[in-house]
Amino acid sequence: MSKLGKIALGAVAVGITLALLHGWLNLGYDPARVLGFKKGKAVAEETRFRVGFLPVT
Amino acid sequence: MRFNGFPEIKESLIAGYLPATFMLAPMAMALREQGVPIKIVYLGHRDGTALMVHKGSDILTIRDLRGKRVAVPNRFSNQYLLLLKALSAEGMTLKDVEMVEMPPPDMPASLYSKAVDAITSGEPFMAQTEMDGYGRVLYQAKDIWPNFISCVLVVSQQTIDQHPQWVQQLVDGIAKSGMWLEGGMDHRMAAAHAVATGYYNQDPRLLSFVLSKPPDRVRYNKLRLARDDFQQIADLAFKAGVLKRHMKFEEYADPRFSEHTAGATEYAWSGPAKPQG
Numbered sequence: 001m002s003k004l005g006k007i008a009l010g011a012v013a014v015g016i017t018l019a020l021l022h023g024w025l026n027l028g029y030d031p032a033r034v035l036g037f038k039k040g041k042a043v044a045e046e047t048r049f050r051v052g053f054l055p056v057t
Numbered sequence: 058m059r060f061n062g063f064p065e066i067k068e069s070l071i072a073g074y075l076p077a078t079f080m081l082a083p084m085a086m087a088l089r090e091q092g093v094p095i096k097i098v099y100l101g102h103r104d105g106t107a108l109m110v111h112k113g114s115d116i117l118t119i120r121d122l123r124g125k126r127v128a129v130p131n132r133f134s135n136q137y138l139l140l141l142k143a144l145s146a147e148g149m150t151l152k153d154v155e156m157v158e159m160p161p162p163d164m165p166a167s168l169y170s171k172a173v174d175a176i177t178s179g180e181p182f183m184a185q186t187e188m189d190g191y192g193r194v195l196y197q198a199k200d201i202w203p204n205f206i207s208c209v210l211v212v213s214q215q216t217i218d219q220h221p222q223w224v225q226q227l228v229d230g231i232a233k234s235g236m237w238l239e240g241g242m243d244h245r246m247a248a249a250h251a252v253a254t255g256y257y258n259q260d261p262r263l264l265s266f267v268l269s270k271p272p273d274r275v276r277y278n279k280l281r282l283a284r285d286d287f288q289q290i291a292d293l294a295f296k297a298g299v300l301k302r303h304m305k306f307e308e309y310a311d312p313r314f315s316e317h318t319a320g321a322t323e324y325a326w327s328g329p330a331k332p333q334g
Contacts, residue, residue, distance in 0.1 A: 049223055052058050052066045052078030055257040056105075056161055056179035056208065 059256070062160040063131050070095065076216040077227060079208045082287070083294045084133035089309040090300055094214035096311040097282065099228045099318075101208035102235075105267075105275035106136055106198035108143075108177040109186050111168060116175065116195060119147050125174035128159040128167055135207050136177045138293040143201045151297070168192060179207050180275055181259065181267040188266050197274070204279065206286055217311060228314040229321060235277035236323035238268075245269060281315045 001009070023029035058075070060066045063084060069075045071093055079101045088095060108127075110116040116125060122144070129137045141151055159167060161178035165185045168176045175195065176183070186192025198205035210231065212224050238244055249264035257264070267274060284306045294300040 049077065049227065050058050050075055051227065052060055052069060052075045052080070054060050054063065054066065054079070054161065054179075054208075055259060056182065 059258075061162055063134070070211065070213065073213065073215075075213075076220075077210065077212045077224070080211050081131060081134045082206050082209045082290050083135060083138060083299050084131065085209055085211045086291060086294060086304060086309045087133050087299060090302070090304060095211050096214060096217060097209045097287075097309055098212050098217075098224060098311050098314045099210040099231055099282065100206055100280040101210060101231070103276045103279060104197070104199045104205050104273065105180045106139065106177065106205060106207050107180070107183040108136075108140070108175055108195045109168060109183050109192040110175045110195050111171060112191050112193045114174065114193070119143050119196065120149070122175060122195075123149065123153045124155070126155045126157060126172075128157050128164050128173045128176045128178075130161050130178045131158055132156075133299055134178075135205065135290065136179075137299070138290065138297060139198055139202055139205065140177060141293060141297050143196060146201070165189070165192070181257075181263045184267045184270075184274075185263055188263060199273070204286065206290065212311075221314075225314050225317060229318060232280060232318040232321045233324045235280050236321065237326055238277040240323055242269060242272065245272075281318060282310050282312045284312075 020029075020031040020034065023034065024031050060069070063081055066075070066078050066080050067084060067088065070078055070080070071088070082097070085095065085097050116122060127140065129140065131137065137156075140154070140156075144150060144153060157173060159173075159176075161182045164173075164176040164178055164182050167173045168186055169189075169191050176186070183192070183194075187194065198207075210228070212227075217224055238248055245268040246265055249268050250261045253259045253261040253264045287306055287310060291300060291304050291306075295303055
């Protein structure tokens, strides 16, 4: 592979890594689940859903 | 996602940051009146509100509140309407008291320092003053307004339209949790510990106090949307000037998710799990 090809491949890899990191830190996605390393369960407890509350009963 | 004041919750909801939130019922109605695309889909709890005065205060009856400074969470709160109802029953109006708006977490310190004469909000901030020995209950919500509604679950119309299954899962979860909580004092104590340490960052003894003294201080049953309950809130809110017109139930509520919880059974838990992350 040419030097330019390696640079392009590296840039793509860095881009994917950053996208996964952004998804994980900011959007609530689990990279392991996105990449298929972890299987999801279709139950309510697994839903990532922002719900606001005040600490009052 | 924990907040410390209702105005911040309101702004986050309007901005679309929160697809769903617990908020004060009249505030949700007022937002809907102003055209914000949201709907009330379920209740958070019933009762769970008190009006507290200082232990050594000369306020012994509701009539004694005349000319006193009373802290409420917000003008758009049911506690504000509850006070209106309590005063009306004694032939008084809101003009007979000096009202100040204050975030509920700040209320115990204000009562302790006597910056205000009385405070009213949802628990556990009222019970905190009682447990720490300087607060006295003047009235519990259930004494003035049986089956009192404070916080309701509000969901954005976009979420309802695009992800109705998420909303149903959330509503089902609240219904099942509520039934589990009403399943015995051991359940309430387990929940008090898990919620205080995992979500509220409060002393577990405080939530244990709230959920047990007396056991019906806060109730987690009858959480389905009842048209008559909301009609009462809407009428009082209009009378208090919180709403500018009489609103129809369908304008601010979507009871479909609530009706689906009929026949639901409680969670088969030994106790709620701690939050992840």
